Amino acid sequence: MNENIFTIHALPKLNAKYSLGDLDVRAKFAIAICYAISIAIAKTPGAFFLASVLPVALAFTLSNSSIRTLAKINLLNLFMIATMILTFPDFHKGFKAALILTLRLNFTCVVFAKFFETANYIPDAKFVPEKIRVLLILTIRGIFVIQDCLHSSILSVRMRARNLHGVLKWKVFAYVIASSILRSEARSEKMLLAIKMRGGFAGFEQVRELNWKFSDSVICVLSGIYVTGIFLA
Amino acid sequence: MHISEGVLSGGALLTGWACSGVGIAVGLKKTEPEKIVRTALISSAFFLASLVNVKVGASSTHLAFLAPMGLALGWGIFPAVFTALILQAFLLQFGGLLVLGANTFIMSSAGLAAYLLFGKIISRAKNRVMIFTFAFIAGAFAVILGAFLVGVFLTMSERNFLTTAKIILLAHIPLAIIEGVVTGFMITWLRKISPEFLEIS
Numbered sequence: 001m002n003e004n005i006f007t008i009h010a011l012p013k014l015n016a017k018y019s020l021g022d023l024d025v026r027a028k029f030a031i032a033i034c035y036a037i038s039i040a041i042a043k044t045p046g047a048f049f050l051a052s053v054l055p056v057a058l059a060f061t062l063s064n065s066s067i068r069t070l071a072k073i074n075l076l077n078l079f080m081i082a083t084m085i086l087t088f089p090d091f092h093k094g095f096k097a098a099l100i101l102t103l104r105l106n107f108t109c110v111v112f113a114k115f116f117e118t119a120n121y122i123p124d125a126k127f128v129p130e131k132i133r134v135l136l137i138l139t140i141r142g143i144f145v146i147q148d149c150l151h152s153s154i155l156s157v158r159m160r161a162r163n164l165h166g167v168l169k170w171k172v173f174a175y176v177i178a179s180s181i182l183r184s185e186a187r188s189e190k191m192l193l194a195i196k197m198r199g200g201f202a203g204f205e206q207v208r209e210l211n212w213k214f215s216d217s218v219i220c221v222l223s224g225i226y227v228t229g230i231f232l233a
Numbered sequence: 234m235h236i237s238e239g240v241l242s243g244g245a246l247l248t249g250w251a252c253s254g255v256g257i258a259v260g261l262k263k264t265e266p267e268k269i270v271r272t273a274l275i276s277s278a279f280f281l282a283s284l285v286n287v288k289v290g291a292s293s294t295h296l297a298f299l300a301p302m303g304l305a306l307g308w309g310i311f312p313a314v315f316t317a318l319i320l321q322a323f324l325l326q327f328g329g330l331l332v333l334g335a336n337t338f339i340m341s342s343a344g345l346a347a348y349l350l351f352g353k354i355i356s357r358a359k360n361r362v363m364i365f366t367f368a369f370i371a372g373a374f375a376v377i378l379g380a381f382l383v384g385v386f387l388t389m390s391e392r393n394f395l396t397t398a399k400i401i402l403l404a405h406i407p408l409a410i411i412e413g414v415v416t417g418f419m420i421t422w423l424r425k426i427s428p429e430f431l432e433i434s
Contacts, residue, residue: 037331039239040242041243069326087400088393100239105237105239105329107239108238108329109329112330129261132315132316136319136320139273139277139280141273142277142278145274146277146278170418174422177282177298177415180278181278181430182423184277185274192270
């Protein structure tokens with residue numbers, strides 16, 4: 001058994017086994033943004049067709065979880081479609097706009113879903129500012145801490161007053177939220193201290209060795225040309 | 234209040250990213266390392282608030298806590314909203330990644346406006362009735378401003394969205410009243426129990 005597989009230096013080699021794994025995460029991000037922008041700026045039918053070629057091709061390679069997410073997004077989009085058809089001055093204009101919106105939404109989501117499928121985990125990458133990375137980690141943990149505090153507060157409120165109505169209900173709700181945030185702050189401070197004592201955030205970027213290559217530059221330039229072409233079409 | 238992916242034009246998306254980029258940069262610079270826990274917690278509260286359904290007649294909506302966020306964080310609201318919206322886009326499919334800039338700008342600037350306009354008045358108010366009144370106005374104002382900015386971005390992309398923008402503005406009036414009441418009670422309580430938690434103090 002190869003023991004090197006468990007070291008952090010082996011990770012880029014493992015990533016390279018996947019089809020898009022040998023590209024730098026920054027290049028992947030730039031390409032995804034380029035394609036998403038090209039979908040957003042395409043105005044003429046020709047430009048829209050050109051911009052939709054890659055997302056349609058990528059749609060067939062999506063994982064099951066991404067397809068499920070896409071279905072959920074389309075379900076939420078139904079409300080927007082109905083609003084557009086009912087509120088636009090002309091029914092045909094509204095229907096056309098709703099159709100374009102649905103296509104744009106799906107194409108953009110396919111591009112980003114593929115990016116996240118191949119990029120794995122983003123916050124450890126060096127190009128994300130450290131404060132944002134720390135904020136993201138603490139926010140995710142904070143959700144569970146506040147949820148825990150809220151749960152105990154709501155239980156104690158229900159034990160004291162089961163039926164709250166009117167303004168009193170909102171007053172209690174506001175106090176419960178505010179007190180939960182204050183109580184959670186102490187726990188989050190401890191959490192930050194624990195993270196710092198385990199080595200802080202300084203070493204996290206070692207997990208992903210960013211390595212910008214010539215091929216990354218080429219593919220980014222090509223994507224830039226593609227967007228410019230769609231903008232001019 | 235979230236604008237969906239695919240709705241905005243290229244110009245509107247660019248405007249959203251440019252404005253929110255400046256706001257996030259200023260917010261990150263002004264957020265001291267010891268305040269990052271508070272920013273993350275308020276960001277978590279904003280995320281959780283979107284899961285609390287508020288019944289409005291036959292329909293339902295959710296709270297946003299825009300004014301309390303602004304009054305507690307000041308310019309720090311930009312990074313807080315940005316991180317919460319990233320999580321909402323991934324976990325709840327609210328908004329999207331390309332419209333993240335526009336959505337961040339809409340919600341953060343509404344909270345920031347509440348902080349800039351009402352922060353000093355609330356910090357100087359002596360009695361609880363005055364604090365509640367101004368906090369109520371700040372809470373309701375932030376929601377209305379947010380809905381108005383949604384309308385501005387929609388109309389910027391497509392003129393036919395004007396009717397939709399008007400409907401969105403009207404639909405947010407009940408939420409503005411509820412948010413105003415919650416903000417009023419929350420800020421009055423925080424001023425009394427933990428005034429240092431608020432940026433205005």
